[in-house]
Each structure stands twice: as C-alpha cells, then as structure tokens.
Amino acid sequence: MMEIKNRTAFRDYFFEDKLEAGMVLAGTEVKSIREGQVGFVDSFCYFDKGELWVKNMHVAEYRFGNSNNHLAVHDRKLLLNKKELKKLESKIKEKGYTIIPLRIFFNEKGFAKLEIGLGKGKKFFDKRETIKKRDTEREIKRHLK
Numbered sequence: 001m002m003e004i005k006n007r008t009a010f011r012d013y014f015f016e017d018k019l020e021a022g023m024v025l026a027g028t029e030v031k032s033i034r035e036g037q038v039g040f041v042d043s044f045c046y047f048d049k050g051e052l053w054v055k056n057m058h059v060a061e062y063r064f065g066n067s068n069n070h071l072a073v074h075d076r077k078l079l080l081n082k083k084e085l086k087k088l089e090s091k092i093k094e095k096g097y098t099i100i101p102l103r104i105f106f107n108e109k110g111f112a113k114l115e116i117g118l119g120k121g122k123k124f125f126d127k128r129e130t131i132k133k134r135d136t137e138r139e140i141k142r143h144l145k
Contacts, residue, residue: 013119
C-alpha cells in the first residue's frame with residue numbers, strides 16, 4: 001500500500017484526534033497521487049457552508065494528461081459524516097485548534113483517503129523538548145544493540 005505522510009505536521013502540532021476522510025478528486029489527480037506526486041506544504045482544512053475543504057494541497061499535474069488535466073493547487077472537498085463534521089466544527093471554534101492533513105493513502109477498495117488530525121500548535125520550547133526526547137530514545141536504542 002502506498003502512503004504519503006506530512007512530516008512537518010507532527011513537528012509543529014500536538015494531535016488530539018485523527019479521522020479518515022474521502023476526497024472528491026478528478027481522474028488525473030488519482031493517477032498523480034498513485035505516483036506519489038503530492039505536497040503538503042502550508043496545507044490546512046477549513047469549513048465553508050458546513051462542508052470541509054482542504055486548501056493548498058499540491059497534487060502535481062499528471063504527466064501523461066491532455067488538455068483536460070487538473071489544476072495542481074485548488075481546494076478539494078473532503079467527505080465525512082455529519083456527526084464527524086459537527087464535532088470538528090465545534091472544536092475548531094475553540095482557540096488554537098486547526099485541522100491539518102496528515103497522510104494520503106489508498107484503502108482496500110482502492111479509494112484515496114486523507115487522514116486529518118485535529119491539532120493544537122506547539123510552542124518553540126515544545127518543539128525542542130520533542131527533539132530532545134527523540135534524540136534520547138535514539139541513544140538508548142543505539143546502546144541496547
């Protein structure tokens with residue numbers, strides 16, 4: 001199974017909740033995702049008229065596409081249940097929370113899914129603590145071998 005992760009999200013945010021969402025995509029977008037041509041730089045999710053959208057997610061144009069090829073950067077609609085949407089929308093209204101795309105993958109049926117996370121931004125000192133913890137764990141593993 002192919003999977004593309006948003007590595008910077010885990011460095012910059014604490015995540016409270018994670019959900020899997022379907023996406024409304026064009027055929028050439030699915031082909032580009034299968035090739036791994038996705039970028040998450042500055043991407044985030046927002047609500048518009050009760051629907052959840054992902055903004056600034058770069059899916060490169062399909063190289064074998066014709067004149068009907070998709071745009072590389074545009075807003076893409078996410079598909080979730082009403083219950084999940086209401087839960088996320090109420091959390092977003094609290095100060096400091098945002099919805100960040102974490103990874104794109106294909107499920108067993110072959111559908112492209114986007115894992116989103118409800119996150120709260122880390123402060124600079126939190127980032128340093130995370131780096132220190134990761135380094136100490138790496139040292140411990142190195143000494144145990």
